[in-house]
Amino acid sequence: MSTIKVNNIQSRTGNAISFTSGDTITIPSGATFTNNGTVTGFGDNTPSFFATLSSNQSISTGTFTKLAFDTTSWDTNSAFDTSNNRFVVPSGQAGKYFFQFGVYADNIDDQEYFENYFFKNGSSINYGRFTEVAPRANHPVFYTTSVTVNMNVSDYMEITVYHNDGVSNNVFSNTTFFSGFKLIGA
Numbered sequence: 001m002s003t004i005k006v007n008n009i010q011s012r013t014g015n016a017i018s019f020t021s022g023d024t025i026t027i028p029s030g031a032t033f034t035n036n037g038t039v040t041g042f043g044d045n046t047p048s049f050f051a052t053l054s055s056n057q058s059i060s061t062g063t064f065t066k067l068a069f070d071t072t073s074w075d076t077n078s079a080f081d082t083s084n085n086r087f088v089v090p091s092g093q094a095g096k097y098f099f100q101f102g103v104y105a106d107n108i109d110d111q112e113y114f115e116n117y118f119f120k121n122g123s124s125i126n127y128g129r130f131t132e133v134a135p136r137a138n139h140p141v142f143y144t145t146s147v148t149v150n151m152n153v154s155d156y157m158e159i160t161v162y163h164n165d166g167v168s169n170n171v172f173s174n175t176t177f178f179s180g181f182k183l184i185g186a
Contacts, residue, residue, distance in 0.1 A: 047077035047093055048181035051085075053173035059105070059161055060168050064117070067103075067159045067171060069178045086158040087180055089151045096183045100146040101159050104175035107138045107167065114163040118147050121155055142175060148183070 027033075051069035059065045070082045079090045087099075099118060108114050117127040128145035151157070159178050163169055 043184040045181040045184055047075075047079045047087075047090060048179075049075045049080040049087060050177060050179040051075075051080050051082070051087075052177050053171065055173050056170045057173070057176075058168045059163060059171055061163060061165050064160050064162050066119075067101075067161060067176065067178070069159065081156070084156075086156045087178075088156045089153050091153055093182060094152045095150070096148060097151045097157075097180055098146065098148050098183055099157055099178070099180040100144060101178040102142065102144040102176060103161060104140065104142040104172045105161075105163070105169050106140045106172070107165055107169045108141050108163065109137045109139065109165060112163065112165050114141055114165075114169075115161065116143075116145050117160045117162070118145070118149075119158040119160050120149060120151075122158075124160070125149060 050073040052071050052073065053068060054071045057065075057068055066085060069080075069085045072080050072082065077090050077093065079093070080087050089097075101116065101118075103114075103116055105114055115127055117124045119125070126145070126147045126149075128143065149157075157180065161171065
């Protein structure tokens, strides 16, 4: 086999050379791509979504309560089910996903706690707990929790919270969110 070494390859009309399906281009280690245009076909972090509550949600004490994320700011693959308040992996999109949510709640008192859970396919896979230790009553709390998890097609992820305040507490719509995206290359 022969090797041709040149500085620039163009078609007869002066356009860049394109390749057809099945062609292989090997880029050696240490090579650098310089992009002065648009690059496509390298993948992206989709599906991607950002969901919120349309109104404050009351959380009863001592009860695991699924958060009612019923509004999306974006949902690239129409994969967030606002009717069931959960993200569902669409066809052809199995892989590793990064999920995060933030919760703003009120009225947590000294030595009480507020817990949050990721539920995959109806089972808890991870949780975070905020325990109020300051000697003050009715303290608002805000925290975020994240997880990276393998997801198969039709798997779903939901958010559930729990507290032991003794009375119902609100989770506020203007600062509570649930977001996620598929990791590329993982």
